[in-house]
Amino acid sequence: HWDYPDDGRLWDEVARDAADLARAGITALWLPPPNKAQGGASDVGYGCYDLFDLGEFTQKGTVRTKYGTRDQLLAARRAAREAGLAVYIDTVLNHKGGADFTETVTGTPVSHENRNIEIGPPREIDAWTMFTFPGRGERYSSFQWRAQHFDAVDYDQRTGDRSIFKLSNKAFETPVDPERGNFDYLLFCDLDMNVDEVRGELFAWGEWIMAVLDVDGFRFDAARHIRFPFFVEWLDRIRALRPDRQLFAVGEYFTGDVATLRWFIEHTGRRMTLFDFPLHFNMRAASRSGGGFDMRRIFDGTLVAQDPEMAVTFVDNHDTFHLGGGEPVGEAFRAQAYAIILLREGGVPCLFYPDYRANDARAPTQPMLDALLAARRDFAYGPQTDYIDDPDVIGWTRQGDAEHPRAMAVVLTDGAPGTKRMATARPNGTFRDVTGAIADSVTTGADGWADFPCAAGSLSVWVEQ
Ligand code: CA
Numbered sequence: 001h002w003d004y005p006d007d008g009r010l011w012d013e014v015a016r017d018a019a020d021l022a023r024a025g026i027t028a029l030w031l032p033p034p035n036k037a038q039g040g041a042s043d044v045g046y047g048c049y050d051l052f053d054l055g056e057f058t059q060k061g062t063v064r065t066k067y068g069t070r071d072q073l074l075a076a077r078r079a080a081r082e083a084g085l086a087v088y089i090d091t092v093l094n095h096k097g098g099a100d101f102t103e104t105v106t107g108t109p110v111s112h113e114n115r116n117i118e119i120g121p122p123r124e125i126d127a128w129t130m131f132t133f134p135g136r137g138e139r140y141s142s143f144q145w146r147a148q149h150f151d152a153v154d155y156d157q158r159t160g161d162r163s164i165f166k167l168s169n170k171a172f173e174t175p176v177d178p179e180r181g182n183f184d185y186l187l188f189c190d191l192d193m194n195v196d197e198v199r200g201e202l203f204a205w206g207e208w209i210m211a212v213l214d215v216d217g218f219r220f221d222a223a224r225h226i227r228f229p230f231f232v233e234w235l236d237r238i239r240a241l242r243p244d245r246q247l248f249a250v251g252e253y254f255t256g257d258v259a260t261l262r263w264f265i266e267h268t269g270r271r272m273t274l275f276d277f278p279l280h281f282n283m284r285a286a287s288r289s290g291g292g293f294d295m296r297r298i299f300d301g302t303l304v305a306q307d308p309e310m311a312v313t314f315v316d317n318h319d320t321f322h323l324g325g326g327e328p329v330g331e332a333f334r335a336q337a338y339a340i341i342l343l344r345e346g347g348v349p350c351l352f353y354p355d356y357r358a359n360d361a362r363a364p365t366q367p368m369l370d371a372l373l374a375a376r377r378d379f380a381y382g383p384q385t386d387y388i389d390d391p392d393v394i395g396w397t398r399q400g401d402a403e404h405p406r407a408m409a410v411v412l413t414d415g416a417p418g419t420k421r422m423a424t425a426r427p428n429g430t431f432r433d434v435t436g437a438i439a440d441s442v443t444t445g446a447d448g449w450a451d452f453p454c455a456a457g458s459l460s461v462w463v464e465q
Pocket of ligand 1: 183
């Protein structure tokens with residue numbers, strides 16, 4: 001979530017609520033970047049300054065990060081572990097911001113729109129590329145960053161020019177996302193993963209963070225802006241530290257093009273899952289169509305449809321919604337969207353924290369989410385049969401398994417109300433709607449079939465009594 005208060009209390013909140021979250025059916029927490037960032041105590045964390053400062057040193061005007069101190073983070077980690085929750089941290093390796101000093105270097109301005117096009121001659125610039133970490137010194141790492149460790153910067157202190165400057169003797173890396181000619185460069189000082197020292201430092205950090213936090217996985221920020229083979233090397237190295245368990249990995253590859261996502265998955269040898277942005281875009285379109293979205297197409301072009309085991313499904317996250325902007329899934333379809341990610345076979349579903357805990361900008365949906373989480377925990381098992389055959393009302397059934405024998409039938413619509421005739425393996429079974437939207441029960445016939453209803457713009461989750 002982008003919009004936590006800047007009060008340094010998030011790690012305390014994690015520690016306090018871990019057991020409640022686990023009880024609700026949540027199994028893992030994706031924590032925001034724990035590192036010190038250039039904006040100090042109010043920086044969300046993506047302007048990464050020092051990966052080794054988890055809120056321990058006076059740097060950028062503060063000891064703590066936006067979320068708290070290192071000690072509070074460690075306490076949160078312990079509480080999560082005691083509650084049985086896995087912890088994944090947000091990992092910002094593409095860039096660094098907030099350098100301590102400038103260096104005089106040669107930079108060649110390139111086009112924002114096509115990074116392969118130089119738009120001026122090489123020239124001397126004063127670049128913020130020198131990271132000496134005066135507040136931390138050599139604790140945990142004595143590495144200092146200099147211009148040779150970066151591909152490019154986006155500011156010349158001497159002239160105030162905000163062009164993208166490719167540094168001398170540097171080329172943008174490949175393979176990366178091909179948008180804008182080559183999308184290696186995103187912002188700030190872009191790390192050059194072709195430099196052995198850079199990769200070595202990032203391996204050393206990975207080993208260090210495992211020793212300090214013993215996390216269960218990583219969410220990689222800006223994955224499409226990092227040379228893909230880097231992830232292969234880094235993950236193999238860090239996973240080898242914990243041969244007893246498979247560390248989870250998910251990348252933020254922000255695109256609606258599923259072919260591109262699958263290309264990345266192939267390049268990284270299926271080592272990293274990816275967020276299913278195409279599904280998010282489909283759900284967003286459904287939420288904004290006033291009932292006009294063709295629900296038969298809700299899974300068209302999605303990662304969860306094409307490669308479900310590599311898809312992390314989500315409704316919104318901080319990349320698609322924050323108080324300053326974003327284009328979220330609208331309330332008209334939000335509950336249905338959560339049923340789609342929580343109650344089906346495919347994908348690793350990821351809840352958006354402000355949808356679970358009320359905040360200023362989004363209507364809280366915790367009661368609905370609690371009902372869906374409970375339905376997932378108790379009923380989302382066994383064979384799935386889809387009835388995705390109508391422009392408005394779609395549904396699916398789950399037949400349960402040996403340990404969870406009761407069946408479930410989910411039906412939802414983007415607009416008009418209706419019923420969906422679906423088969424269960426339960427002749428003469430009684431089903432009730434755990435969302436509370438429809439009070440009457442549904443009874444299946446002697447053949448196990450029934451017409452399962454849902455109200456306009458709504459969903460019903462029918463579970464066997
Ligand atoms: Ca990059």
